Amino acid sequence: QVQLVESGGGLVQAGGSLRLSCAASGIAFSIKNMGWYRQAPGKRRELVATITPTGRATNYADSVKGRFAVSRDNAKTTLYLQMNSLKPEDTAVYYCNSVLADSNDYWGQGTQVTVSS
16 A cells, blocks of 8 residues: 655745655655655646656756755655755645656645745
């Protein structure tokens, strides 16, 4: 049974930092390209960061490049997202999943990130 449990969100002032975690189980975590997604109110879910199975390669949406860093610990089947220099437009619910996931797949409950100006 697949489980993705995101945590680490919260309320932070603009310019602040947060570190998100995603504990995965029931999936072949260590061989999957994983990603962090976010969905702001009234907007579609967007992919903001991806990482290859070994962690050697990462990619970021232009909107977060230089501020966010994705990493993983395959031994702990956990994905991380370090978010620095946060902006109000980063406010969203953040999710982790495989980069191949679509709306028909399982999604965790997400973790809310709110950045105040």
